Amino acid sequence: MQLLNNPILNTDSYKASHWLQYPPSTDATFFYVESRGGVYDRTVFFGLQSILKEYFADPITHAQVDEARDLYAAHGEPFNESGWRDIVDRLGGRLPIRIRAVPEGSVVPTHQCLVTIESTDAQAFWVPSYFETLLLRLWYPVTVATISWHVKQIIRQFLERTSDDPAAQLPFKLHDFGARGVSSTESAAIGGMAHLVNFMGTDTVSGLLAARAYYHESIAGFSIPAAEHSTITSWGREREVDAYRNMLKQFAKPGSIVAVVSDSYDIFHAVREHWGKTLRQQIIESGATLVVRPDSGEPVDVVHQCLTLLDESFGHTVNGKGFKVLNHVRVIQGDGVNPTSIRAILERITSAGYSTDNLAFGMGGALLQQLNRDTQKFALKCSAARVDGEWIDVYKDPITDKGKRSKRGKLTLARHQEYGTWQTVPVTDAGAQLPMGFVDALETVWENGLLVRDQTFTDVRARAGQERL
Structure with missing residues (x-):
């Protein structure tokens, strides 16, 4: 729909105020996506590429910033106009984020990290959070x-x-x-x-x-x-x-x-x-x-x-x-x-x-149609932020619902080369902490406004087809 083609407005209203809510010295953030359980004990990962191609392929423009500024002013939300202008002027409108994901078609047990989203520019550390609403919609094709x-x-x-x-x-x-x-x-x-x-x-x-x-x-x-x-x-x-x-x-x-x-x-x-x-x-x-x-x-x-x-x-x-x-x-x-x-x-x-x-x-x-985000309990959460130059764990652990406890730290998904088992593991400055026999299963699919891994439907089908109960 042409009236909905502004990515800055493809979000929840409250996201417009979030750049003001992080610690003042924050300059990087890290998020992940997982299925926290649900009807099935494993999911078929699919659909991220369609979201990226549809909504992230074109650079942000000043006209879109103008439209968002005017709408949020009337809507009652603050708007990071200077931050968006900086993205347009300094970064050519390309969103400064890196997205890593398991190859599409992979059949992965629940409670594992399927996607990570991280900021790549200190001035735009808030961008991954801003697009949670859009990116989490991959729950539907999955x-x-x-x-x-x-x-x-x-x-x-x-x-x-x-x-x-x-x-x-x-x-x-x-x-x-x-x-x-x-x-x-x-x-x-x-x-x-x-x-x-x-x-x-x-x-x-x-x-x-x-x-x-x-x-x-x-x-x-x-x-x-x-x-x-x-x-x-x-x-x-x-x-x-x-x-x-x-x-x-x-x-x-x-x-x-x-x-x-x-x-x-x-x-x-x-x-x-x-x-x-x-x-x-x-x-x-x-x-x-x-x-x-x-x-x-x-x-x-x-x-x-x-x-x-x-x-x-x-x-x-x-x-x-x-x-x-x-x-x-x-x-x-x-x-x-x-x-x-x-x-x-x-x-x-x-x-x-x-x-x-x-x-x-x-x-x-x-x-x-007879499904929703809770069918597989999908969530996109922040698990790490760099504050005062140091990475800190970010997580929630509500006493009223341990099923909503989130993962902490920078993460990746590993797979055992021989047995095919999966495990979410931490990432430090020295790299992913891979157990013996495991390899990193996530690959960079999007970085700084560019699709860097273009997958075919034939490959997706082959991955899903080789797995069975």
Whole structure:
């Protein structure tokens, strides 16, 4: 949004006064980001590069300083006009900060340092704190990528148990249906892109554009022709079968896949009579795969019943692991889908002898919207400051909530070269204090207004994909 393109105003109001609140002799500060726990015990780090490219790439200008000065004066907050003018005049508008982070796509246990932000100019020591609000928003892509990754582990477990080719099946087993359920196009872009770290199926076009703009990925995901209720119900209840016949006429070609929502009136009648009898031969002769989509009812029961009815009409083969794979047809469940229901559905159909090959999922609100910063308890905190020429530890330790106790000192994240374990370790003037066998896992990605590490979506996917539960 053009009216929101001033980075100086991309913050909380009270941040404008904070440069006056540090000890007078402060000339450097150090901050870090971590997940302090949450629903999952590990997170998939992703999205920082998109924030940096979108909001930090262009230098600060005097016009932006003018706008911020006038707004804060009317808003009732003090404003560090001289500090911002100095950044524009002396530093060319480039923000004097260094950001180090774990490589994107890394799967890291909670309670570990994921990012550090430090000032690089004594006159602008206050800048890292000023951008806490903006930088901490990386909680959103990290959390979406984390939810998606954990669902991937669930589906993988069932595929490995029931499928002859789990590696080929897995990338398209969770489809992003979430674009309409989020608060903005920007949320759809960021969240949709984060899901694509783990899967390749999406209907969130904005996510494709974001992966292209920020991570050099021309096409990060794919979709298929699919019906919605309006395109079926516009034919009328009496002509429901004609609506389905038209879908086959338009899209059912040899090797193609077409998805048709089938619960506008009676899902079981539609499966048994329309798909299973009237249109059965047309489906078979088309050479296409029909994907039936139920969109109401209790997901575990409905999916099981649909598979059973389709099996009665189209039959199945038995794969090498002894599970049934339907001929010509599949099911996609997109209603009431979340990590818990996915596991429950897969447990039911596996118990009934059906391979996970028969089923895919579409996930919307639970993927992109039913989450918040506390899902993984993300925080960005100051852990060190240089005052009177000496670095001091900065931390909080509230007696009322030990879960909010913050880390202290300058920090980095280390990883064991052989075992892959992670550990947050202190940094002194002599460098990182690395235990034996560990290497520094953080790398400088941004320094003094420049992106110094440009990561590709292919690399991000590879890192996330090599880790598993």
